[in-house]
Amino acid sequence: MERKEKILELITQGHRNVKTLAQYFGVSLMTIYRDVRELEKEGRIVRKHGELLLREEAGDIAEEKTYSCAYCTKPIEKRLEFTYRLKRGRSIKACCAHCGLLLYKNIREEDIESCMTWDFINCKPLSCFSAWYVVGSSAMPCCSPSAIAFSSKEDAEKFAKGYGGVVMDFERAVEGIEQLMKRGTPVKIEF
Ligand SMILES: [Zn+2]
Numbered sequence: 001m002e003r004k005e006k007i008l009e010l011i012t013q014g015h016r017n018v019k020t021l022a023q024y025f026g027v028s029l030m031t032i033y034r035d036v037r038e039l040e041k042e043g044r045i046v047r048k049h050g051e052l053l054l055r056e057e058a059g060d061i062a063e064e065k066t067y068s069c070a071y072c073t074k075p076i077e078k079r080l081e082f083t084y085r086l087k088r089g090r091s092i093k094a095c096c097a098h099c100g101l102l103l104y105k106n107i108r109e110e111d112i113e114s115c116m117t118w119d120f121i122n123c124k125p126l127s128c129f130s131a132w133y134v135v136g137s138s139a140m141p142c143c144s145p146s147a148i149a150f151s152s153k154e155d156a157e158k159f160a161k162g163y164g165g166v167v168m169d170f171e172r173a174v175e176g177i178e179q180l181m182k183r184g185t186p187v188k189i190e191f
């Protein structure tokens, strides 16, 4: 059997990384890398988080598109993604809460079905409308001035203690980020 075929077989048996495969065949890592890359090019396997998966196993993951932010056009990183789901199955995606909050006034409220983002601490999905935001902190995971979403107000407050910024609910954060944008530099916001 050709080594590449054997690799596919081994992957299904749970040998999911380059190192164990190299050990199995008693060849160098480089040799296995070359095979793996060829298999990838042929579209038969997918690499994900350092693991080798058959294309079929990877399913949608492999097809996952990279979206760009509707506000600033930056490519969207999953953990900061901020998505408005609209009626008729459409959605508007932003790269982070900063852009998501700025987009809000450009969308007709009656078109919005839901809005989703991720908790900055535990990475769990979170409704944008019930999230707490730390606006204008010195932490800039994406766009500046930054807005970061949390599910718990307590977490947001703790974060603001360390990194500055003001804790706000959705409505106030929409206004807050807009004001900061107008002023240019993140200074203290008073409400
Ligand atoms: Zn953006």
Ligand SMILES: [Zn+2]
Binding pocket: 074, 095, 096, 097, 098, 099, 142, 143
């Ligand atoms: Zn951003």
